[in-house]
Amino acid sequence: MSNQYSHEKIIQLRKKRSAADRRFKTYGLIATLMGMAILFFLLFTIFSKGYSSFQKSVIELEVSYDQETLKITSDSTYEEQVKAKFFRVKKNAIAKALPDLSKKDIKLIKKMFSINVDKEIKEYFLNNPNILNTTQKIFVTAHSDVDQLLKGNARRNIEEKKRKLNDRQLEFFDEFVSSGRLKTKFNNFFFKNADSRHPELAGIAGSFVGSLFTLMTVFLLAFPIGIGASIYLEEFAPKNKFTELIEVNIANLAAVPSIVFGLLGLGILLNVFGFPRSTPLVGGTVLALMTLPTIIIACRASLKAVPPSIKEGALAMGASKMQAVFHHQVPLALPGTLTGTIIGLAQALGETAPLIMIGMIAFIPNIPTGFTEPSAALPVQIYLWVESSERGFQEKTAAAIMMILIFLFLMNALAVFLRSKFERKW
Amino acid sequence: MKNIKISSKNVNVHYGAKQALHSVSLNINENEVTSLIGPSGCGKSTFLRCINRMNDLIDICKVDGSITVDNEEIISDEVDVVSLRSKIGMVFQKPNPFPKSIFDNVAYGPTIHGIAESKTDLEEIVHSSLKRAGLLKEVKDRLHEPGTSLSGGQQQRLCIARAIAVNPDIILMDEPCSALDPIATAIIEELIDELKANYTIVIVTHSMQQAARVSQRTGFFHLGELIETGDTQKIFTNPDNEKTQGYITGRFG
Ligand SMILES: Nc1ncnc2c1ncn2[C@@H]1O[C@H](COP(=O)(O)OP(=O)(O)OP(=O)(O)O)[C@@H](O)[C@H]1O
Ligand SMILES: [Mg+2]
Numbered sequence: 183m184s185n186q187y188s189h190e191k192i193i194q195l196r197k198k199r200s201a202a203d204r205r206f207k208t209y210g211l212i213a214t215l216m217g218m219a220i221l222f223f224l225l226f227t228i229f230s231k232g233y234s235s236f237q238k239s240v241i242e243l244e245v246s247y248d249q250e251t252l253k254i255t256s257d258s259t260y261e262e263q264v265k266a267k268f269f270r271v272k273k274n275a276i277a278k279a280l281p282d283l284s285k286k287d288i289k290l291i292k293k294m295f296s297i298n299v300d301k302e303i304k305e306y307f308l309n310n311p312n313i314l315n316t317t318q319k320i321f322v323t324a325h326s327d328v329d330q331l332l333k334g335n336a337r338r339n340i341e342e343k344k345r346k347l348n349d350r351q352l353e354f355f356d357e358f359v360s361s362g363r364l365k366t367k368f369n370n371f372f373f374k375n376a377d378s379r380h381p382e383l384a385g386i387a388g389s390f391v392g393s394l395f396t397l398m399t400v401f402l403l404a405f406p407i408g409i410g411a412s413i414y415l416e417e418f419a420p421k422n423k424f425t426e427l428i429e430v431n432i433a434n435l436a437a438v439p440s441i442v443f444g445l446l447g448l449g450i451l452l453n454v455f456g457f458p459r460s461t462p463l464v465g466g467t468v469l470a471l472m473t474l475p476t477i478i479i480a481c482r483a484s485l486k487a488v489p490p491s492i493k494e495g496a497l498a499m500g501a502s503k504m505q506a507v508f509h510h511q512v513p514l515a516l517p518g519t520l521t522g523t524i525i526g527l528a529q530a531l532g533e534t535a536p537l538i539m540i541g542m543i544a545f546i547p548n549i550p551t552g553f554t555e556p557s558a559a560l561p562v563q564i565y566l567w568v569e570s571s572e573r574g575f576q577e578k579t580a581a582a583i584m585m586i587l588i589f590l591f592l593m594n595a596l597a598v599f600l601r602s603k604f605e606r607k608w
Numbered sequence: 609m610k611n612i613k614i615s616s617k618n619v620n621v622h623y624g625a626k627q628a629l630h631s632v633s634l635n636i637n638e639n640e641v642t643s644l645i646g647p648s649g650c651g652k653s654t655f656l657r658c659i660n661r662m663n664d665l666i667d668i669c670k671v672d673g674s675i676t677v678d679n680e681e682i683i684s685d686e687v688d689v690v691s692l693r694s695k696i697g698m699v700f701q702k703p704n705p706f707p708k709s710i711f712d713n714v715a716y717g718p719t720i721h722g723i724a725e726s727k728t729d730l731e732e733i734v735h736s737s738l739k740r741a742g743l744l745k746e747v748k749d750r751l752h753e754p755g756t757s758l759s760g761g762q763q764q765r766l767c768i769a770r771a772i773a774v775n776p777d778i779i780l781m782d783e784p785c786s787a788l789d790p791i792a793t794a795i796i797e798e799l800i801d802e803l804k805a806n807y808t809i810v811i812v813t814h815s816m817q818q819a820a821r822v823s824q825r826t827g828f829f830h831l832g833e834l835i836e837t838g839d840t841q842k843i844f845t846n847p848d849n850e851k852t853q854g855y856i857t858g859r860f861g
Contacts, residue, residue, distance in 0.1 A: 491702060491704035492706060494662065494700065494704070495705075495767070498662060498698040500690050500691070500692075500693040500720070501690075502690050509716075
């Protein structure tokens with residue numbers, strides 16, 4: 183019977199189709215798992231390389247705040263205390279860091295401390311001025327070479343010449359460790375300092391604040407311009423060849439490599455208009471150009487997605503075109519626009535090439551306090567650290583990547599939050 | 609003899625190259641309900657949208673001919689469409705409340721036109737509009753809930769309340785009951801009957817019974833032409849044109 187025959191064929195086909203379904207599901211699952219595995223591997227490597235830079239090594243010193251050495255008295259004013267000779271106190275303390283040190287030993291042991299030690303000794307005193315003429319046990323920051331050895335990042339069982347610390351210094355190191363005077367603690371410098379030539383003092387604060395200023399510039403420039411342009415193009419512009427050309431070119435602009443925007447900033451903002459070099463203002467302006475098309479495309483898409491019946495309803499009530507747009511369409515398009523804007527800002531946060539072009543790659547040891555002050559930015563800081571040969575900077579690189587990722591996650595969380603806050607149903 | 613409120617003469621509408629209305633001439637009387645009937649795609653909505661110039665929103669739509677409202681020409685570039693539309697309210701086929709509260713939906717028109725003198729004034733307008741639209745009882749405890757949380761029929765009455773809140777002269781309704789059940793339809797028909805004392809109403813409908821129930825005059829459209837107009841009674845009992853006869857008896861359409 184032909185009927186039965188065709189029936190069999192249909193059953194066969196159905197089996198084939200559900201097999202295809204299952205296969206496809208498996209492929210999808212494998213792809214997702216692979217993606218997640220790669221992501222976790224990435225995060226794990228970054229974290230395992232970077233987490234140690236949230237710790238620093240400190241060595242205990244016995245500091246005697248002797249008024250003769252400091253050249254102050256108990257009646258001295260705060261200004262006099264600030265100018266007191268703390269470097270002499272430090273020198274004495276280091277010379278007695280371990281018992282029976284020769285002159286040569288002192289020279290060697292001095293290199294095991296950070297150059298920041300006098301400041302730490304001074305700070306400790308300024309916080310407790312009544313310790314004059316007493317002896318205090320203070321943990322002060324160790325040199326990066328000691329730090330790396332303690333954290334196990336540097337190897338000790340290699341030829342002396344290839345090591346940062348020589349055999350004698352290793353003896354001191356072991357003595358400090360065995361007496362419990364060398365330990366790690368939370369690295370406050372990493373979070374409160376700007377960049378530094380000394381790895382143990384280098385921090386992320388300068389470039390973090392620089393990135394913050396840069397992103398603010400991007401937002402303040404690109405958001406209003408982007409929204410204005412989108413509303414004009416979507417609602418007011420006559421539909422002709424010229425606006426079509428503009429639309430095509432906005433899409434093109436979104437695809438222009440970022441380094442080209444950097445060249446533009448260098449050629450026009452710096453050389454023609456004389457904007458101050460390596461500042462968040464210039465960096466932000468250049469990145470705003472790059473972000474603009476992303477914002478425009480997102481904003482126009484969300485304006486388009488507003489049901490036309492809402493606009494018709496408003497216009498039929500006798501609302502002017504502008505009222506229809508601003509009272510009804512813009513509020514509904516806002517969540518999508520904000521999401522697009524934050525995606526654009528996230529892109530801008532990670533851009534390195536254009537910032538290098540406009541000189542934001544300079545070594546800046548200060549935390550910027552304004553838009554027109556030379557500053558670093560997070561991605562450029564990563565670039566600078568990964569380039570430097572000192573081992574101490576390697577863990578900083580990974581830690582800085584962690585910071586940029588956290589920044590990005592926070593921004594995305596903000597996007598999700600704003601979306602759910604402003605989203606309205608219709 | 610009633611006053612003529614809206615008068616169209618030789619109105620042609622093109623969507624691009626396609627002609628949707630052919631030389632439509634129709635008079636609409638003041639304080640009456642005029643219904644427009646005809647098979648799908650014959651141009652009823654198109655004609656309705658000419659009266660408040662909503663066709664301006666469609667780029668490819670070209671309207672020529674003459675339409676006067678209160679003896680003033682409205683098919684002209686000089687016409688201020690914003691003031692025209694504040695005089696002519698429109699209720700759409702699909703309820704389209706704004707994604708705002710019930711109160712704000714009704715208050716929107718009075719607010720943008722600056723009709724309300726004060727906040728209490730505005731509240732008064734909102735309440736009376738909702739009352740006239742027969743919705744107040746159902747929503748008076750939830751004025752600050754979103755308009756979109758109402759049922760379809762309630763939404764449609766909200767849209768009617770919104771339209772009458774600005775106190776227009778004319779209300780255009782494009783199949784206002786097409787998405788509603790018989791009970792909601794009956795409520796709206798009753799409302800239309802009451803509203804005609806103060807407003808001129810033009811209603812597009814696919815329901816012959818509805819046209820017969822609510823309207824005093826009827827126009828029958830077919831393939832973009834206005835075939836016949838006249839008193840509703842006459843159109844439904846003794847039409848002059850065969851096509852009209854055919855449509856109302858259900859032989860085509
Ligand atoms: N925006 C538009 N673009 C192009 N053609 C259109 C447009 N709107 C309507 N038309 C055409 O104009 C003609 C009349 O349409 P219209 O919407 O006025 O019909 P209608 O009588 O309201 O039909 P229905 O009862 O189905 O709502 C139709 O042939 C339709 O294809
Ligand atoms: Mg229609």
